[in-house]
Amino acid sequence: MNTTATTLIANPVAGTAALPGLQAIAMTGGKVTDYNHRETVGRITVDNPKMVCREVNVFYGEKHAIKKVSLDIASEEVIAFIGPSGCGKSTLLRCLNRMNDTIADCRVTGELTIDGINIYDKEMDVVQLRARVGMVFQKPNPFPKSIYENIAYGPRIHGLTRSKAELDDLVMHSLERAALVDEVREQLDQPGTSLSGGQQQRLCIARAISVNPEVILMDEPCSALDPISTAKIEELIDELRENYSIVIVTHSMQQAARVSQRVAYFHLGDLIEVGETEQIFRNPQHILTEDYITGRFG
Amino acid sequence: MTISGEEHTVKRYDKELGHLRGLVLEMGGLAESQINRAIKALDGEDVTLAREVIALDHDVNALEVKADETCVNIIALRQPMGSDLRLVMSLSKTVTDLERIGDEAEKIARMVVHLYDTNATPPDNRLLRDVFNMGRIAAAMLRDCLDTLARMNVDKALDITQADVSLDKELESALRHLITYMIEDPRTIGHAIEVTAMLKALERVGDHCKNIAEYVIFYVKGKDIRHRGIAELTHETAEPAQEARE
Numbered sequence: 084m085n086t087t088a089t090t091l092i093a094n095p096v097a098g099t100a101a102l103p104g105l106q107a108i109a110m111t112g113g114k115v116t117d118y119n120h121r122e123t124v125g126r127i128t129v130d131n132p133k134m135v136c137r138e139v140n141v142f143y144g145e146k147h148a149i150k151k152v153s154l155d156i157a158s159e160e161v162i163a164f165i166g167p168s169g170c171g172k173s174t175l176l177r178c179l180n181r182m183n184d185t186i187a188d189c190r191v192t193g194e195l196t197i198d199g200i201n202i203y204d205k206e207m208d209v210v211q212l213r214a215r216v217g218m219v220f221q222k223p224n225p226f227p228k229s230i231y232e233n234i235a236y237g238p239r240i241h242g243l244t245r246s247k248a249e250l251d252d253l254v255m256h257s258l259e260r261a262a263l264v265d266e267v268r269e270q271l272d273q274p275g276t277s278l279s280g281g282q283q284q285r286l287c288i289a290r291a292i293s294v295n296p297e298v299i300l301m302d303e304p305c306s307a308l309d310p311i312s313t314a315k316i317e318e319l320i321d322e323l324r325e326n327y328s329i330v331i332v333t334h335s336m337q338q339a340a341r342v343s344q345r346v347a348y349f350h351l352g353d354l355i356e357v358g359e360t361e362q363i364f365r366n367p368q369h370i371l372t373e374d375y376i377t378g379r380f381g
Numbered sequence: 382m383t384i385s386g387e388e389h390t391v392k393r394y395d396k397e398l399g400h401l402r403g404l405v406l407e408m409g410g411l412a413e414s415q416i417n418r419a420i421k422a423l424d425g426e427d428v429t430l431a432r433e434v435i436a437l438d439h440d441v442n443a444l445e446v447k448a449d450e451t452c453v454n455i456i457a458l459r460q461p462m463g464s465d466l467r468l469v470m471s472l473s474k475t476v477t478d479l480e481r482i483g484d485e486a487e488k489i490a491r492m493v494v495h496l497y498d499t500n501a502t503p504p505d506n507r508l509l510r511d512v513f514n515m516g517r518i519a520a521a522m523l524r525d526c527l528d529t530l531a532r533m534n535v536d537k538a539l540d541i542t543q544a545d546v547s548l549d550k551e552l553e554s555a556l557r558h559l560i561t562y563m564i565e566d567p568r569t570i571g572h573a574i575e576v577t578a579m580l581k582a583l584e585r586v587g588d589h590c591k592n593i594a595e596y597v598i599f600y601v602k603g604k605d606i607r608h609r610g611i612a613e614l615t616h617e618t619a620e621p622a623q624e625a626r627e
Contacts, residue, residue: 366603379387
């Protein structure tokens with residue numbers, strides 16, 4: 084960051100002596116170039132919010148895992164949470180359908196709402212909340228049941244259908260929405276675990292959408308999949324966004340760039356920057372975001 | 382803009398970007414030397430030097446191919462993001478403009494060969510005066526432009542976009558002079574047409590410098606300022622840091 088930094092120019096040219104290296108070109112009148120600036124940069128609000136987080140703090144015992152994070156999740160958008168390991172992105176994701184409730188010493192403060200209703204309210208039925216805010220995990224986790232039962236289970240316990248025929252329709256419709264129906268139409272009674280990894284993940288997505296959620300949370304949904312299965316899931320995410328809000332946590336910046344419309348960058352529990360995906364990857368406004376997306380992070 | 386002073390975690394990536402910058406600056410150095418030598422050849426009526434300038438164009442072209450290949454490889458293998466993406470895109474476009482600057486130098490050099498490698502009467506010095514004048518301005522612009530590119534200096538880049546406006550004015554006035562000479566003595570028309578081509582080539586050098594300055598601004602600021610007025614640019618690139626937390 085100073086002019087004495089090692090020059091990276093392989094072929095200094097006569098007549099342009101003392102070329103500065105890439106490091107020396109630092110910090111020429113930027114936006115946020117202070118590494119200690121922890122306030123969120125960018126617009127945290129949206130015009131059509133589905134879920135709203137305000138000053139959310141999460142503690143695991145003494146550890147302050149999420150620090151005063153405020154962010155809107157819009158209706159019908161894909162928002163990607165990115166950041167290095169331990170930055171809090173999965174923690175915040177898990178707050179959105181209270182998956183953190185099961186962790187003994189986890190404490191959540193601040194305001195988290197869906198359609199204006201506080202999801203941490205004592206009156207909130209967590210089972211109902213998780214039907215509205217579905218989740219897909221990193222590792223495909225189908226129930227040890229048939230493909231049909233994997234999907235029929237949720238609608239049945241939530242009483243979403245009145246007859247076997249309706250349930251059949253719902254199962255087929257969910258499989259169709261998850262772009263899996265053609266591959267499993269003849270084997271609905273086979274165990275879900277007999278499918279390939281990519282198919283299992285799409286089965287989990289079909290299961291999540293079978294209960295007609297409004298928000299789908301995805302925690303690294305493609306990290307265990309090959310590129311072709313990944314592409315199928317990404318195509319699916321793109322189609323699903325017409326009807327749902329999707330929050331995706333991913334370590335793949337390329338994936339965030341491909342599937343999301345907005346990106347939120349987290350670092351050590353702070354929401355550092357949020358913005359439209361193009362802006363974040365073309366011209367981030369915070370030096371920490373820049374360092375992360377360009378591969379300069381510590 | 383936010384351009385980091387940190388190195389990439391993958392050191393080879395830094396080396397590749399540094400190599401690309403090196404190629405582009407080397408190419409700029411060659412193009413600059415081509416322009417300077419073409420003017421010098423004209424001044425000294427030096428046909429040998431003019432032929433050297435023409436030959437040098439091959440080297441510039443070869444560097445263009447190499448730099449382009451490096452850009453494509455970086456995009457394919459590194460998927461650059463943020464300032465790295467802007468750097469690669471800017472340099473990739475810079476390469477095209479530098480190659481064209483080389484072409485303009487070659488044009489002038491060919492004209493020198495054409496004018497002085499024959500038994501025909503060489504042009505009157507009065508006709509050439511504006512060529513030297515514009516040559517000086519264009520060469521200075523190119524030097525500043527390469528310096529700006531090496532240092533990625535936005536203020537200097539804005540100066541260059543303004544210098545281009547004055548070079549365009551020089552061309553207008555030079556053309557007026559030529560018209561006067563042609564009216565006074567129609568025998569100068571043949572040479573005046575050739576001089577016009579040289580003036581035009583120098584004016585194009587200024588345009589290419591301006592383009593490169595705009596790429597520098599795009600790299601540093603993340604803003605595409607092409608085809609916009611100077612007042613607007615100066616205002617925008619000087620805008621204060623803006624951050625919103627609503």
